[in-house]
Amino acid sequence: MTLSDIIFSNTYTYTDFHRRFSLLKEFVEFLFYKNNQKHLPILERFERFCAGRQIIEENKEAIKEWGEDFFKEVVSSDDFYKVLSGIEDDFKKCPLFVLQTPVKLRVEDIREIGKWVKKNVDGRAFIILKVDPEIGAGCFFSWGNDRYDMTFESMSKRRYKEISSRVKEILNSNT
Numbered sequence: 001m002t003l004s005d006i007i008f009s010n011t012y013t014y015t016d017f018h019r020r021f022s023l024l025k026e027f028v029e030f031l032f033y034k035n036n037q038k039h040l041p042i043l044e045r046f047e048r049f050c051a052g053r054q055i056i057e058e059n060k061e062a063i064k065e066w067g068e069d070f071f072k073e074v075v076s077s078d079d080f081y082k083v084l085s086g087i088e089d090d091f092k093k094c095p096l097f098v099l100q101t102p103v104k105l106r107v108e109d110i111r112e113i114g115k116w117v118k119k120n121v122d123g124r125a126f127i128i129l130k131v132d133p134e135i136g137a138g139c140f141f142s143w144g145n146d147r148y149d150m151t152f153e154s155m156s157k158r159r160y161k162e163i164s165s166r167v168k169e170i171l172n173s174n175t
Helices: 003-009 014-033 042-050 057-065 067-076 080-092 107-120 152-158 160-173
Strands: 096-101 126-131 140-143 146-149
Touching: 003 014, 003 067, 003 080, 014 042, 014 057, 014 067, 014 080, 014 126, 042 057, 042 067, 067 080, 107 126
Parallel strands: 096 126
Antiparallel strands: 096 140, 140 146
16 A cells, blocks of 8 residues: 555645645654654554644544554655655545535545445546535535535426426315
8 A cells, every 4th residue: 555545545635635644744844853752653653743833633533543554654755755745646646526505514524425425436436525605405416517406496497397397286185
C-alpha cells in the first residue's frame, strides 16, 4: 500500500484531505526543524504537536490511524518534500464525487457515505459536499459527466401534471 493509499483509505472528502495534508506537512516540518523530542515515538510527538492547536478531533484521529510506519517512511526518505509532493500529485488524479444536499450532514453520515462511495464507485474518489437548502428534500450528485437530480423540486417539475391532478382529485373528494 502506498503512502497515498494509506491517506485515502480513511479520508473521504476533498476538504478533509486538504486539512489533513496541511497538518501532515506542518508536522513533518516540525519533526525535521523544531523537534527536540526524538526519543519519543512519532505518534506521541504528534499528540504533543497538536496540543494547544485548534485541530478537529476527527482529523487528528484519522492522521494517527495512518500509523508509526507511515510517518517513519516519510521521515526516513531522502527528500520529504518530494514524498509530500507525490502524495499531492496522486490526490490531483483522484476522481471527485459531488454531493449536494438540502442540509448539512453529520460527520458520521459523511464517513458512511464516503465508505460507500469508495467501496461502490471508486476507491480513490473524494466527495465534494455542497449544502443548498433550496433543493428541498432529496439530493443531487454528479460523477464525471453524469448528473443525477433526485431532489423533490426536480421530481415535482418532471411529474407536475400527475401531482397536480392527484392534488385536485384529493381536494375534490373532500368537498
